Amino acid sequence: MTKTYELEVKIIKWVLIIMCGLIAVTFFIFKNPKPWALGYAFGSLIGILNFIHLGKTIERAVTMNPGRAQSYTSSRYMLRYLTTGVVIAISLRADHLNGMAVIIGLLLVKFVIFSTQVFNSKEYFKRIFKRREDD
Amino acid sequence: MDGTDLIKACSAIGAGLAMIAGIGPGIGQGYAAGKGAEGVGRQPEAQGDIVRTMLLGAAVAETTGIYGLIVALILLFANPFLPR
Numbered sequence: 001m002t003k004t005y006e007l008e009v010k011i012i013k014w015v016l017i018i019m020c021g022l023i024a025v026t027f028f029i030f031k032n033p034k035p036w037a038l039g040y041a042f043g044s045l046i047g048i049l050n051f052i053h054l055g056k057t058i059e060r061a062v063t064m065n066p067g068r069a070q071s072y073t074s075s076r077y078m079l080r081y082l083t084t085g086v087v088i089a090i091s092l093r094a095d096h097l098n099g100m101a102v103i104i105g106l107l108l109v110k111f112v113i114f115s116t117q118v119f120n121s122k123e124y125f126k127r128i129f130k131r132r133e134d135d
Numbered sequence: 136m137d138g139t140d141l142i143k144a145c146s147a148i149g150a151g152l153a154m155i156a157g158i159g160p161g162i163g164q165g166y167a168a169g170k171g172a173e174g175v176g177r178q179p180e181a182q183g184d185i186v187r188t189m190l191l192g193a194a195v196a197e198t199t200g201i202y203g204l205i206v207a208l209i210l211l212f213a214n215p216f217l218p219r
Contacts, residue, residue: 002183003183003187004183004186004187004190007187007190007191008190050197051194054190054193054194054197055190057168058168058171058186058189058190058193059186061168061171061172062168062171062172062174062175062182062185062186062189063172063175064172065172066169066170066172066173066176067169069165069168069169069171069172070165070166070168070169071165072168073164073165073167073168073169073193074161074162074164074165077160077161077164077165077197077200078161080197081157081161081200081204084201084204085204085208088204088205088208089208089212092208092209092212092213093212099209099213103205106201107198107201109194110194110195110197110198113191113194113195114195117191118191118195
């Protein structure tokens with residue numbers, strides 16, 4: 001099992017945990033929670049699929065020559081963009097899916113990446129208002 | 136032509152303009168992948184690190200494109216400016 005695969009699995013696990021949490025919360029907040037719950041599930045699962053597709057694209061792109069990698073990655077991005085567009089359009093048209101929930105679900109992968117991989121250092125937040133000259 | 140038609144026409148133009156936001160991440164991801172491939176060619180043992188960093192960066196870079204797409208599709212299918 002490579003480190004890249006482990007990272008993907010870790011992020012997907014976090015997305016699924018947050019998705020389950022959000023779905024559980026909707027049952028306490030809304031009178032009709034079904035469209036929200038379905039929206040979260042639909043959006044999150046499509047977001048995870050897009051993330052897996054991105055991982056496979058990049059793993060393959062780095063083995064190509066640079067020019068071909070560039071066109072390959074851009075074309076695959078357009079494919080994912082089309083998928084996302086179809087998903088959002090369906091969610092806005094369909095009555096049994098909440099559009100806002102689908103959008104939040106789609107962006108959940110990005111939220112998890114920001115919170116677990118980018119802004120994950122407590123030391124950074126402790127030192128955020130300290131000047132380097134004061135040390 | 137009444138006000139509703141004007142709103143619909145302007146919304147369609149706005150949706151088209153918002154879709155321009157989707158082009159940037161595609162170009163950026165392609166450029167990053169090209170440079171990543173160059174890096175792997177220069178230093179093959181660093182392939183894992185390069186792929187992981189690119190994966191996180193590319194996933195975050197896609198967000199702006201999705202925002203543009205959301206704005207465009209809301210203007211087309213769930214226009215907030217049209218009377219209900």
